[in-house]
Amino acid sequence: MIPERSLEVLRAIVQDYIQTKEPVGSKSLVERHQFGVSSATIRNEMAMLEEEQLIHAPHTSAGRVPTDKGYRLFVDRLSEVKSLSSSEKAAISNFMVGSADLDETLGRTVRLLSQLTNQVAMVQYPSLGRSKVRNIELIQSADSRVLLILITDSGRIQQHVIELNELVNLELLGEIRSKLNVLLAGASLAGVGELLRGFEESFAQTSRVQVALITQSLLEQVDANRQEKIILAGTANLARREEDFPGSISPVLEAIEEQVVLLKLITEMQAEQHGVSLRIGRENDFEGLANASVVVSGYENQGSEIAKLGVIGPTRMDYSSNIAAVSAVARYLTKALGN
Amino acid sequence: MIPERSLEVLRAIVQDYIQTKEPVGSKSLVERHQFGVSSATIRNEMAMLEEEQLIHAPHTSAGRVPTDKGYRLFVDRLSEVKSLSSSEKAAISNFMVGSADLDETLGRTVRLLSQLTNQVAMVQYPSLGRSKVRNIELIQSADSRVLLILITDSGRIQQHVIELNELVNLELLGEIRSKLNVLLAGASLAGVGELLRGFEESFAQTSRVQVALITQSLLEQVDANRQEKIILAGTANLARREEDFPGSISPVLEAIEEQVVLLKLITEMQAEQHGVSLRIGRENDFEGLANASVVVSGYENQGSEIAKLGVIGPTRMDYSSNIAAVSAVARYLTKALGN
DNA sequence: ATTGGCACTCAGGTAGTTAGAGTGCCAAGT
DNA sequence: ACTTGGCACTCTAACTACCTGAGTGCCAAT
Numbered sequence A, B: 001m002i003p004e005r006s007l008e009v010l011r012a013i014v015q016d017y018i019q020t021k022e023p024v025g026s027k028s029l030v031e032r033h034q035f036g037v038s039s040a041t042i043r044n045e046m047a048m049l050e051e052e053q054l055i056h057a058p059h060t061s062a063g064r065v066p067t068d069k070g071y072r073l074f075v076d077r078l079s080e081v082k083s084l085s086s087s088e089k090a091a092i093s094n095f096m097v098g099s100a101d102l103d104e105t106l107g108r109t110v111r112l113l114s115q116l117t118n119q120v121a122m123v124q125y126p127s128l129g130r131s132k133v134r135n136i137e138l139i140q141s142a143d144s145r146v147l148l149i150l151i152t153d154s155g156r157i158q159q160h161v162i163e164l165n166e167l168v169n170l171e172l173l174g175e176i177r178s179k180l181n182v183l184l185a186g187a188s189l190a191g192v193g194e195l196l197r198g199f200e201e202s203f204a205q206t207s208r209v210q211v212a213l214i215t216q217s218l219l220e221q222v223d224a225n226r227q228e229k230i231i232l233a234g235t236a237n238l239a240r241r242e243e244d245f246p247g248s249i250s251p252v253l254e255a256i257e258e259q260v261v262l263l264k265l266i267t268e269m270q271a272e273q274h275g276v277s278l279r280i281g282r283e284n285d286f287e288g289l290a291n292a293s294v295v296v297s298g299y300e301n302q303g304s305e306i307a308k309l310g311v312i313g314p315t316r317m318d319y320s321s322n323i324a325a326v327s328a329v330a331r332y333l334t335k336a337l338g339n
Numbered sequence C: 001a002t003t004g005g006c007a008c009t010c011a012g013g014t015a016g017t018t019a020g021a022g023t024g025c026c027a028a029g030t
Numbered sequence D: 001a002c003t004t005g006g007c008a009c010t011c012t013a014a015c016t017a018c019c020t021g022a023g024t025g026c027c028a029a030t
Helices: A004-020 A026-032 A039-051 A068-078 A086-096 A102-117 A170-184 A189-196 A205-224 A235-240 A250-257 A259-268 A319-338 B004-020 B026-032 B039-051 B068-078 B086-096 B102-117 B170-184 B189-196 B205-224 B235-240 B250-257 B259-268 B319-338
Strands: A120-124 A133-142 A145-152 A157-163 A230-233 A276-280 A292-301 A304-314 B120-124 B133-142 B145-152 B157-163 B230-233 B276-280 B292-301 B304-314
Touching: A004 A026, A004 A039, A004 A068, A026 A039, A068 A276, A068 A319, A086 A102, A086 A319, A102 A120, A102 A230, A102 A304, A102 A319, A120 A235, A120 A259, A133 A170, A133 B133, A133 B145, A145 A205, A145 B133, A145 B145, A157 A205, A157 B157, A170 A189, A170 A205, A189 A205, A230 A259, A235 A250, A235 A304, A235 B250, A250 A259, A250 B235, A259 A304, A276 A319, A292 A319, A304 A319, B004 B026, B004 B039, B004 B068, B026 B039, B068 B276, B068 B319, B086 B102, B086 B319, B102 B120, B102 B230, B102 B304, B102 B319, B120 B235, B120 B259, B133 B170, B145 B205, B157 B205, B170 B189, B170 B205, B189 B205, B230 B259, B235 B250, B250 B259, B259 B304, B276 B319, B292 B319, B304 B319
Parallel strands: none
Antiparallel strands: A120 A230, A120 A304, A133 A145, A145 A157, A276 A292, A292 A304, B120 B230, B120 B304, B133 B145, B145 B157, B276 B292, B292 B304
C-alpha cells in the first residue's frame, strides 16, 4: 500500500499542477504546502510516486506532472467534491425556470453546464428504450403527405413526414390513427415491432399500401431512437484551453463532432461514485481524446436513468468543481423533468 | 483605372498565396506564370498595387500578401467560378436522396456543404415571415398538457407543449382546434395576431382561460420564428486551418457559436453576383471575424428566398471553389424543397 | 516602358553560452 | 530507519551573435 504521506504529496502535486500549469518541483512544493519535512524528503517521496507511475517527469531536470493514473487515484481517493458557490446555485435555479418544452430544457441545461464549468458541455437526449407510447397522431401536412407524431410518457415528441405518393384519405387516416392508439397506447417502445406484426391486414386490401408505409415509418421512428442524439455547447472553451492540448485541439474537436464516438463513449461509462463517472486521458479508448477527460452523470425521470450529461476538457482540469457541477446539474435536470 | 496587367499580377498573387500559404515575391511570380516581362517590371507593378492597398508586405524583405481589399477585387472581377467536378456533383446528388423531413434535409445539407468545402458550414432554418398557416393541431400529451403543432406551407413543423394547470377537456380541445383551423388556414403568419383578436370570446366563459393559454402559446410560436435558428457542421475544419488565423481560432469559434452574431451577419448580407454574397475579413463588422471570410447564398421555396446557407473560413480561402459549392448546394436545396 | 545591376533590409535558422530549476544520491545526523 | 544538507549533474529555456537568402527599391542604360 502507498503510505499516507506519499498520497498527500500526490494530492499537492495535482493541485499545484492544475493551478499553475507548470510541472511542479520538490522545492516549490515544500514552499506552498506545510509538510513538516525538507525538500530532500519530498524528493524521495516523488521518486516512489514515479516508481508507481503516478507522476512523470517531462525531462530530467523538470518538475513532475501527474499521469492519467495519478489523476485517477486523485479523483478516486484524494479529492473532495467541492460544493457549489451560492452564486452558482443561483445560476442553476435561474436557468431552469419556466420551460415546459423538452428541447428547450435540454438546450438551457447544456449551456448552463458549459458556463458553469468553462468546458465543453454535452447533454444526451433521453433514451426511449424504456419509454412507453402515450399517443400517436397522424396529420395531413400536404396533399400527399402525412405527419406522424409519436409522444412518449417521458414527454418526448418525435415527428416524421411520410410521403404516401397519393392523395391522403382523411377517413382512412382517422381509422389508422385510432386503431394504432388502441393497439399501442401504453406499450413499451421495444414491443412496438411485435405488436405491429400483421397490423395492415385489418384494413381493406386497397388501403394496405398506405397503412404499410405508415407503420414502417413508425418503426423507423422507434428505431431511430436507438441512435440517440447529443447536443453540445461551449466548443469555444476548448480553443481557449488550447495550450492544454499538446499538438492540436483538432482531434478533440473531431471526436466531439462525431456523434457516434460521443455516444459510444457515454453509453460505455457507468456511474462510479457520487453518481458521476469519469474517463481520464487514455482511459478513453478513442485516440483523439488521449489528452482529454470526460465527466458524466446520468439524469433520471420517474426514478430511472433516462440519459446522460457531462463535460469534456483537458486531463488537467479541475476535477473537484467539474464533478460537483455535473452532478448538481444532473440533479436539477432530474428535478425539472419531474414536473 | 488600374491597368490590365496589374490586375493580372494581382490575380497571380492571390492564386499563389492561396496555394502556397507563403507571401509571394516577384521572382517566384515570374517563374510560375508566363508574364512576358522580368521580375523588375513585376516589382514596379507590385509597388503600384501596394499603393492601391490591394497587397501588403508583412515586412520589408518579404513577399506580398493580398489585403481584404485585394481579395475583394479578386472575387469581384478576377476570379471565375469553378464548376464542380463530377465527383462533387455526384456527392451532392447522393446526399440529397430520400428525405422528406425538413430537419433531416437541412442536417444533410449542412454536412454536405462542410465536406465539399472543408470549411465550417451553416444553414439557416427557413424564415416563416412570408409563410402561411397550413394546419394547426392540438394533442393531449399528458393529463394537463397539450401539444400545439403548427404546420406551415413551407413544410416546417413547429411544436410546443402547453401547461393548462387543469385536466384537459378533449371535447373543448377539438372545438378549439377546428375553430382555429377555420380561422387561420391559409393566413400568413404575420397576420395571425390580428386574426386571433377576440378569439376566446366565441367560447363559453368557463373555457376562456384555457383558450387564452392556447392562443397565447400560438402567438409565441409565431413570434419565436423571428429569432431564427442556424445549424452548423465541420467546426473541426477550423482547427485544421489553425495556422490561417493569426492569434487564435477561439474568437472565431466564439463568434460562430453565438447564434445571434451569425444571424445578424447572415441577414445583413445581400446577394451580389451569381446569387452569392460574401464578406471578406474586416468587412465583417464583428471583430472576432476579422480574419475570416463568409460566403453566403439564399435558397428558395416557391420562387422566393426563404433562408440562407453558407460557409465560414479564413480570408485566405479558395473563393472560386467555395462560391461554386455554396451556390450549387443552395440550388440543390431549393430543388429538394420543391418536392 | 523595361531591364539588369546593386546596395540594402530583415526574418529565420544555426550555434554557442548561460542561468536556473530540478534531480539523484550519499554520508552524516537524529 | 527516517530525515536532511550538500553536491555534482542534467537539461531546458532564454539570450546572444552570426549568417544566409529571399526580397525590395532605385537607378542608369536600353
